[in-house]
Amino acid sequence: MTDPVKMTMIDAINRALHDAMEENGRILLLGEDVADPEDGGVFGATRGLSTRFGEDRVKSTPISEQAIVGAAIGASLVGYRPVAEVMLMNFMTVAMDMLVNHAAKLRFMSGGQTSVPITVRTMTGSGLSLGGQHSDFVEAWFAHTAGMKVVIPSSANDAYGLLRSAIDDEDPVIFVETLPIYWAQGDVSFERIPIGRARVCREGSDLTIIAYGQMVPHSLTVAAELAKQGKSVEVVDLRTVSPWDRDTVLASVAKTGRALIVHEAVKEYGVGAEIASVIGEALFGQLKAPIQRLGGAYCPVPFSKPLEQAFAPNADSIGAAATALLS
Numbered sequence: 670m671t672d673p674v675k676m677t678m679i680d681a682i683n684r685a686l687h688d689a690m691e692e693n694g695r696i697l698l699l700g701e702d703v704a705d706p707e708d709g710g711v712f713g714a715t716r717g718l719s720t721r722f723g724e725d726r727v728k729s730t731p732i733s734e735q736a737i738v739g740a741a742i743g744a745s746l747v748g749y750r751p752v753a754e755v756m757l758m759n760f761m762t763v764a765m766d767m768l769v770n771h772a773a774k775l776r777f778m779s780g781g782q783t784s785v786p787i788t789v790r791t792m793t794g795s796g797l798s799l800g801g802q803h804s805d806f807v808e809a810w811f812a813h814t815a816g817m818k819v820v821i822p823s824s825a826n827d828a829y830g831l832l833r834s835a836i837d838d839e840d841p842v843i844f845v846e847t848l849p850i851y852w853a854q855g856d857v858s859f860e861r862i863p864i865g866r867a868r869v870c871r872e873g874s875d876l877t878i879i880a881y882g883q884m885v886p887h888s889l890t891v892a893a894e895l896a897k898q899g900k901s902v903e904v905v906d907l908r909t910v911s912p913w914d915r916d917t918v919l920a921s922v923a924k925t926g927r928a929l930i931v932h933e934a935v936k937e938y939g940v941g942a943e944i945a946s947v948i949g950e951a952l953f954g955q956l957k958a959p960i961q962r963l964g965g966a967y968c969p970v971p972f973s974k975p976l977e978q979a980f981a982p983n984a985d986s987i988g989a990a991a992t993a994l995l996s
Contacts, residue, residue, distance in 0.1 A: 673826075673856035681825040681857050682714050682790075682846065685832040686752065688859070690722050696836060697726050697744060699737050700754025700790075704729040711756060712792075712851060734763040741787045742772050750786050750836060757803050758793035758845060765810075772841040773816035784839040788832070794848040794883055795933065795981045801969030804977075806882075806934035811843045812911035812943075818864055819910040821845040823885035825855040827908055830862030838864060847882040847933075867914035869921065873903035876927040876995055879918055879944060881907040884931045884982060891988045900995050910940055918944065919951050926957035927994050933981045936964030958994050963987060 676684070690696045698718060702710055707729050709716025719727035730737050734755050741751035755761050761768070772785045795804045811819045820835055820842055822828040828846070835842035842864070870885065871892050878888040885906045892902035905921050907913055922928045928948050930941035941962040948960055963982040971977045 671859045673858045675854055676825055676857050677852045677854050678822070678825045678828045678846070679712060679714050679851040681829040682832060683716065683718070684857070684859075685829045686715060686718060687721065689833060689836045690718065690726065693750065695749045697728070697749050697751045698754070699728050699730055699741055699751055701732055701737070701756055702729055703727055703754055710754065714790075715754070734760050735767055738764040738767040738772070738787075738789060741789070742767060742775075742785055745785050745787045746775075746783060750788075752788045752790060752836060755789055755791045758791045758807055759802050759805050761789075761791055761807065761843075768811070768817070768841070768843075769814050773814050776840065777816060785841050786839050788835045788838075788842045788844055790844045790846065792846040792848045792851075794850075795965070795970045795977055796849040796883075798972055798974055798977060800972040804970035806845070806932065806965070808843070808845060808910050808934060809938060809940050812940055816840060818842045818912065819845065820864060820908065821847065821882045821910055822908060823847070823850070823880075823882055823906050825853065826857045827862060827868075827906075829857050830860055831864065831908065833861045834864050837861070845882070850883050850886065853886070862908070865909045865912045865914060867908055867917040868906045869903060869917065870906050871902070871904040873901035873925065875901045875925055876929060876991055877903045877905060877918075877921040877925045878929045878931060878987070878991065879905045879907060880931040881910060882933060884933060884987070887982065887984045887987055888931060890984045891991055894988060895991060895995070902991060913944065915947060919948065922948050923952055923955060926955060928956070928960045929963065929987070929990055929994055930960070931963045931982050931987055933965055935967050936962055937967050939964050961990055961994055963990050
């Protein structure tokens, strides 16, 4: 076992790609500017990999998300395990036909004779004034698509471990990287983390906060503040949006009797609604308070800094919602 190393999330992603490519010569990287002549991507997530493994395996592509994902699907059907980068999650819309009608369905429509082991890395997140066409979380679209998995890490260690598992998976995985926490540091143990398994980040007895991505550190901040007031908050990091870990979530809420679900995506029609519905069905009569959801405002992500800060949940709004539930 390798000793943990402190690194940022973006460095952990780079290391996961390196280690996977070192182990398996059938892994390819495809995407805009991913090779070193283009500086290894806009944020350097793939920097050094084309120098190490060659541009036959790390290919910078034209600006065509549909072509990137289509090429990845085709390569997967002949024995490769491509990792495609779609630079920003909003641009996944350009490749929706390839993702929804091909990647997610080919195993089913072939009667299990073929699979599509592709990983699609994409990044998003509000907080950097990138505007409405560069900041949306649209994970619910893909979670709603049968045959596809959706993973959203909240830490450097989870980014490494979940990306290694995503690349190993026989089905298409959408791997969503939260841009504002790219440079958050943490200890990385270099071990795979199973897809579909949540993590209890902090144990508590009065309230369960269920979150993922950037909302996890916000929720942990709230839990620490409420602990000073004698309130015990449990924080569950979902890590995988689809399939989500119902057993861990339900066990936590059964213990605390209260649930607050937080995500950066707009609240309406979001992942939180599905989780709330399942909790309500499974634990009806055991809850001490109504299930609460927090999400982004039902509008495009604003460019204006004050409006952008008001758009998504943060420690203050999570804290207010948690306090109301506890009272």
